[in-house]
Amino acid sequence: MTDLSSLPDLPVRAVLPSVLSALDDHGTAVLVAPPGTGKTTLVPLALNRGEGRVVVAEPRRLAARAAAGRMAALLGEPVGETVGYAVRGDRKVSSRTRIEVVTSGLLVRRVQHDPELAGVSTVLLDECHERHLDADLLLALLLDVRAGLRDDLRLLATSATVAAGRLAELLGDAPVITAQARTYPVELSYRAPARGERPEATVASAVRKALSEGDGDVLAFLPGAGEIARTSALLSSLDADVLPLHGRLSAARQDEALRPRDRRRVVLATAVAESSLTVPGVRAVVDSGLARAPRVDHRRGLAGLATVRVSAAVAEQRAGRAGREAPGRAYRCWPEHEQATLPAYPEPEIRTAELARFALELACWSTPDGTGLAWWDPPGEGALAAARSLLVTLGATTADGAVTPRGQKMADLGLHPRLARALLDGAEAVGARAAAEVVALLDSGATLTDVEAELRRLRSAHDDAARRWQREAKRLAALVNSPSKGSPDAALVVALAHPERLARRRAGSAPVYLMAGGTAAELPHGSGLGDAEWLAVAEATRDPGRVHGTIRLAATADEALATRAAPTLVSEVDEVHWDGDVVARHVRRLGAIVLSEKPLHKPDPQLVHDAVVAGLRAEGLGLLRWSQDGTRLRERLAFLHRVLGEPWPSMTDETLLSDVDTWLDLSRVRRRAELANVDAGTALRGLLPWPEAARLDELAPDRLEVPSGSHYRVDYRGDQPVLAVKLQETFGWTATPSLADGRAPVVLHLLSPAGRPAAVTADLESFWRTGYPAVRADLRGRYPKHPWPEDPATAKPTRHTTRRSRS
Template identity: 75%
Template sequence: MIPELPDLPVRAVLDTLTGALTASGGAVLVAPPGTGKTTVVPLALAADTPGRIVVAEPRRLAARAAATRMAALLGEPVGRTVGYAVRGERRVSSGTRIEVVTSGLLVRRVQADPELPGVAAVLLDECHERHLDADLLLALLLDVRAGLRDDLRLLATSATVAGDRLAALLGGVPVVTAHARVHPVAVEHLPPARGERVEAHVARAVRRGLAEHEGDVLAFLPGAGEIGRAAALLADLPGVDVLPLHGRLPAARQDAALAPGPRRRVVLATAVAESSLTVPGVRIVVDSGLARVPRVDHRRGLPGLATVRVSAAVADQRAGRAGREAPGVVYRCWPEHEHGTLPAAPEPEIRTADLARLALELACWSTPDGAGLSWWDPPPPGPLAAARELLRALGAVDARGAVTHRGRRMADLGLHPRLARALLDGAAAVGSRPAAEVVALLDAAGPASSSDVDTELRRLRSAGDAAGQRWRAESRRLAGLVTGGPDAPDPARVVALAHPERLARRRAPGSPVYLMAGGTAAELPPGSGLGDAEWLAVAEATRDPGRPHAMIRLAARADAELAADAARPLLAEADEVSWAGGDVRARRVRRLGAIVLAERPLPNPEPGRVRATLLDGLRREGPGLLRWTADAERLRQRLAFLHERLGPPWPAVTDTALLDRAADWLEPELSAATRRADLVRIDAGVALRRLLPWPEAARLDELAPDRIAVPTGSRIRVDYGGAEPALAVRLQETFGWRETPRIAGGRVPVVLHLLSPAGRPAAVTADLASFWHTGYPRVRAELRGRYPKHSWPEDPLTAEPVRGARR
């Protein structure tokens, strides 16, 4: 079974590996890319193990390539000893011993028959990539082995040093390491020019690599769109074949990128080429430093793909591709000083991706919350709860979280639960073929060429490109999975069945901004053919940094009748009392989610709701809505001073504190109020006195007096508005005053602002006795010539205080 091969590093550990599997029932193989772990190890297991070997790959492209490589090593066609199965395609026979499948497909097989009859061992390849399906598959297989198949052998492979964690998950199995001969790879950093797009940057690095080094080029870009634009920029390279490599390509074009050619080649690839695949002849790697990964905005409900910086581990893996067969070079398209800021490892998808499919699989496994399973990283509780709520809305699970018959049917379709619902219910509403066409479009990776669903469907029906061929094949496959009535094409209805919360209504006549039922505002791109539509069924919307609204990427024309029918659970009519436009607004509203369909005034709103709304208005705009006289403001300042200096029982009177105790000081006026004008009439000073503590309130004027008598008999108002209580008084009125007045029970001296005869500050002191000895002589010398008609005695302590000029 094991063909004669070059001395690949993994061959040196095969005996150790098979021994570990026999003794422990499991093992972890740590081996860098290119060591043969994906192709040689399954062949060795098949030679040593009765029964079928199943190899789980994270991507369809990798599954096909691995099976093709192993079959070629045996000199056989795919489907004989080695076969593969991916969604919509399976090439196996009764004699197949090794079957390569995608992780998601194997999850469905385990769900259908957990005992996996005829399967002796499962090889989980590239576990370090931390794809969501792979993490779930590992958890399910561990559960199967613990309860049903203790003889099932599990082998996990990784290209990184995460072996210890994997070994612990597998029950403390051995870790086997294959050390590769590593050819040196020179690293050059090539930062982008100012404003340079990623595809232009990569194309520039490719040209430099071809000019300076021998061999083929493997360039990593984040997605198919960037690959297409980079290919156009490199189309004029003489004597060089420029080949794309990504998961959306037909099999023949993928195979062409993985096979050596007669001329130099530039392979423009997404992350699919990081591992599990060998691209022969590569001596030069150009790394954009970017990858496209699943992300979801849980607050806005906008799942999709995000472009992120790669981790240091991924950057090293990409660079290693240049040293597979000989010394090579990697051009990193970022400044050298930024390399140290890269995250150490990729973020596991389970922490960032939409968990609806995971939640459905867990419900089918009878563990809706995933409890009892052994996880590498458990699903985050918040996103998992949101996913379970979605499943309840779709009818996939019941109120207890148990999967329904409909839910199992949705899971069997192998689609996201939203798309499964759209296919099942859409087939009944518009026919199986029209429903399948729309669902195939919604499930397609990458951007559509038009933002109008109808326009895009018409293009795909006659398109001769790979995308059109792939869409037509997937449409036929999906149509064969469901039954439906006569065809009555209505793309908007199918889109709305998948995403009812994305039904959207224009915010204002002529505006490109729509409000979706889920509450998110979304904008049509300029030049969209949908600009005159009042209603849209939005299939795809993304939130770009720096934009005030989400951008609508794909949508279909809808109307109010369709919206009400397709999103019936979102329809509601309720009495609403809210603070809007600076006043109480009471109305009876009919809504589709966040979209107001109709409203009329509510003449007699429930008093408790009105009171709560007035409090909400006070919280939003502050207690300044009340009538604050000067006396009321001073009372508030005095209470704030006493609370700060003496503490309880003197109350806090900040905005927050006052609103927290609204019932203690704003009643009965608050319960009698019905609108803003009623709040404005409330005398805040009168209301505030209700917070005075008893019996301490009797000491208010003693502890924080509103006025203080000075030696002339004048009663001067104390200013409590600053950091310290202050008394502004003309200097001549304080003659004979030996000590600074103190308040708060003698704890706090009043800061005296001693004024000139013109009322301007002459001195500031909290120590009057010291001022008379040190400060007064200076002030006297400076001011008596300016104000000769006023008293300036040499001894102010024995002089008579006066209010005005000398007679």
Template identity: 65%
Template sequence: MVLPRELPDLPVRAALAEITRTVTDHGVAVLVAPPGTGKTTLVPLALAETGKVVVAEPRRLAARAAASRMASLLGEPVGRTVGYSVRGDRKVSRDTRIEVVTSGLLVRRLQNDPELSGVDTVLLDECHERHLDADLLLALLLDARDGLRPDLRLLATSATVASDTLATLLGDAPVVRVEARTYPVDVFYNPPMRGERLEQCVSRTVHSALTNREGDVLVFLPGAAEIRRVADALRGVDADVLPLHGRLASADQDAALRQGQRRRVVLSTAVAESSLTVPGVRIVVDAGQSRVPRVDHRRGMAGLTTVRVSAAVAEQRAGRAGREAPGWVYRCWPENEHATLPRYPEPEIRTADLTRLALELACWGTPDGSGLRWWDAPPAGPLAAGRETLTALGALVDGGVTDRGRAMARLGLHPRLARALLDGAAELGAKATAEVVAVLDDDTLATDVDLEAALRALRANPGRWRREVERLTALVPGPARSRVDPALVVALAHPERLARRRSPGSTVYLMVNGTAVEAPGGLGAPEWLAVAVAERRPGDPHGRIRLAARADEALAVSAAAPLLVEGDEVTWADGDVVARSVRRLGAIVLRERPLRNPPTSAVREAILEGLRREGLDLVRFSPSASTLRDRLALVHRVLGPPWPAVTDDDLVATAQQWIGTARNRADLGRIDMTAALRGLLPWPQAGRLADLVPERVEVPSGSMIKLDYSGETPALPVKVQEVFGWTTSPTVVDGKVPVVLHLLSPAGRPVAVTADLTSFWAGSYHQVRSELRGRYPKHRWPEDPMTAPPTRHTINRR
């Protein structure tokens, strides 16, 4: 292969010889080059001079676009020297020297052929985006190179400064840097006005930019739904409004990447951040959001979540305006918030559902990923959760992959969807199952929350849905019959999302996994639903169903049979012990009846669970119990063990020692907590409790005054006249803790707080005497309190 004589004047052109030489000499290298430098299209052409090149792109759209651009530079159609392979679409031939593929597809190819026979160089493009498939691919390629293909050349490209880590990961690989030629970009901040939704702010900003600036407009939005709404709001503008996202038909994607006769407004997701070039752009409008995979393990909901972009992504987006000439970027957030953006995007491996990753690792022979070189190793908890899911689906047994698991992996779907396609095809027929799976894999196809209604609409206007159905149908064997049962297919994929209405007429459903979700209008109010997609926004009391199909109890029990449990249960529920015989599907109780004589041990455990959940509000502390608890707290604080700690958490932790025979909430409220606390005292130290922290102390007047241990320091509330002549304040806990005196007026009101009586008599007492003897003339206020006799009778007696 010979490079074309006329190459675009892009910054990377001057470095092609150095890049090729570095990769050839070292076998591994890192290329750091910002978007727009030509690294995606010119570098593969140069590397192909030394053998076959496979380019891995994070997105299908980018793979197709890169192949098309390289083929055009060679003056050839796609599929000759340069081809591509993405899910459901492939254009290659025996003459193909450069094949552009998605990262996920190359993982599958590597699983089938770990040596990557016939491939000389792999170029991993846009590594900085940290997609899950790309991170996995890099780890597997390095493992294959270490063992089977030491001659396989790897070039990793990145648009950010994360090159040092990447170079180390590749084995101290050399780094080649190419700087971009950019024009100045003016940045403006245009946040939403009061009461204005973000999409309204974006539309308003686009209108203003079209009026006041020149050139095409590139708008960054988080997803296809936002793109549709902004496109509707821009109807009538003097420009072509074009969507750009990965779910569009190829022709529509190509249209957005070509300059036309009129000005264009390209409404794009994150696909245009770095791996695509949109020509003619002088203006960028950035909504400041992106959609990323997240999983909520506690609520059993995984999917795409809208988050703020990172500062690095915002900078990349802004750079799109300065590729061809000076430009302008409008950021739809307040300027003072920009400094609070995260520095870089969070790697997907830290936040996404790892079930599919776990299956690929099991197929590779390292279920826990140990022994592989990772940019970020998969978190142990989510990876273990993925393996548990795979075990339930029959893909793993004792951590090893089964034949069923390998069959699921070959489908290239999420393992849940692969299970639904395999088992659903056997029950309903391949085509009927594929129709539902195609929607579950791309829920943006559904224009109705009711899955059955969404399928009817798709059958009337099939488009890319039909092409995907045909592809999936060809992947699996199945009987000729075609019985449509969307709920069964959904339940096969997500048995934990089967949901039952909480009460007649309610719109709130309880899913098998215990999460409550609310059904919007359009589904009616069936007793059972198979929930395909649900999300929960911060602050909402329940999740919200976005796509579901009507089901029934028989289907639920059949599809989620491993989650069906029958037996006796003694639990703490609704604030008390509940004993019943139940038949339940996960968290959903199907049948129940009271259990008259539950086992004592089970009741005791339920009581303990109630205390762990609700705390010591379930018991009652009498005044004497509260005082004893305060005394014990002081002794433990000063002397430590074996004197017991008596905080709420500590008492709950020792509840087995003091709950006695309590069988319900009422019994807990009747427990004698004074006796319970005394039961925790150590022996023989318990005999010294009264000496260490006495309940009362004798004052000079002869009165036995009760100590108050409720504060940080024990206090003695006593009238001034009772402590005349007293110069040393009392102490407790073997003299280690001084008692603070709260000196009271004849009416019992505090007049002074002191732990140093000598200083009080010499100083503050005289001010107290001056203020109070006029108010209390019948009471004793001697000039010399040090020599005056103390008395409990504060009124002068004749």
């Protein structure tokens, strides 16, 4: 039990009694406390009241280790005594441990194995505002546990932002306690990058400015380890210690970045330093405005991390790091006007991430679709459906979503289901060590494109990345412990993880490959993979605007390996499709990849018919023969459908193509030339409704008789029927003609003797009275041989000149 008066005088200490009281009275609570208030370290110590263990869930391994180390230091003990931690591959606890800091993902696994959380009195969910996928899932599971098994389990959720209303609601209208941070003013400035300037260069320039304009250390935020390395190289000449801080570093190097020094420091950090960690001595913050976020292109099956703009809330948290100990400065590396366009809060990972591991945990919880759980934001239906389909393919669940014994074993490994499958099946095929090495590489990333070359490099290297890979490979091998079988085959293990990324080179000179999932991707120059016909692709990305993806990591494979690794993707089918003509063949495929094919001489007639229809729908009704009469019939029927509706049929392409068999006989058609012989007009007559069809010429006549005795065609192409006629032929015509039982007046285009438009009217009576005088005055001087009577309503209509009319 911790004496509250012995805790450091940090802002959160003032609200600790309120937090404890809320948990005692309500069982749940929300603590809103900005970064630097002490919530991550002082609150767990205050919760340790001898009633059971306190478990603290952190979103990141680095934050979990750092929090445990800080709390142990406050107690004057080593880590592993009163305070311990557990992260993947590393655990320091003992029988005396009362406070354990774990990652959210690890606690999900514990809850799955022990839903009652025996011996645990309180769970603290830290940094809920970051909306990590594991944290959202953990919250849902713990709420389910509390509702059904442990109503005495106390839950405390902390957030660095004030938008905690929904969180409090989920926790049963929990009390919200707010701790006010003691901060100093932070002067903001904006440094827009020059045109074409990379983020690393902008950040490096801002770091130099920050060092020149004030004292203290500088904390710079960059999206990932690659940008940190490049920025560090740009700052190599600084008279200061430049230290990286990200999750891929060893524990020793992470601790080194967090320790104060005699010399000034420039700490180049990813999002790990936004809220979960405190970096002492910082007086200036440089913010690139970028972060890594999980994104997945579901259509192409390319998942991974994308570089995105930070939210306004994150930018505020980052800037606040400069004002924890004294007045500070924050340099934002974007134009000031863009600040207003930032999203308010980070996008929850549950909306954007690939959900296979998440779906497996739901299956283990016996709720494959997540129904019955209380969600901050529910998972997207499309993403969850894709994840559940993948689990069936991997043998982790049955078709109805129930977890299989194999799936339970995969979940226990704590890996993504793809990697778990690769480790389990790979160990059986090539041995535990060989499989574990490849899986560790797939889970950590690589610097080379060739998997085999990267493995050779890691086995002999002694840098932090290589040592971390070696430790992880050893840990994974111990989980399966299968003897070595045959020769190590990295490509097989890669293919077991990503069977839909098995790829075959397309014909042609460019190194473009078609993956089994249907995505095309190309090898970058200098990949080292040569002219391999087959690849097992481990990682591929697709940049916006690019036609093809880019292969980032792959191993040379062959067809035998591909079919061995992905037997469920192999199919043999008769394929009949339209490619200008009907093409029929028997095809053996691996997903989208054609392995072999041969012509089909007697294809199924229904498949042929479907192919022809597909061709019509793809290329349009222009494939048919449209005579003038056929086109006119279609226009007249379209007019009647538009004006009178049913039973007159619609004549749009969409309607005609949607039910083509009702009017076209395609039973003997296989080629484009045969389609061109089909008389569309004759076929359309099969759609005429009876007995209404008997009135077609009455309702929508092909031609209309005018007062002169001539007959002219009606133009039905526009919204209204149009009749073009010379003005002199309409003398004496006072009633405007109409069609479709008087529902559609005809628009008359009255022409000059030369056949040029003189007037347009749908009201002849009004035209003779108000429009004709102006037309007469304008044209009779130009056409003196034609009649221009003063009273056209009573004049004799004529097709001829004045002389012929008199005769």
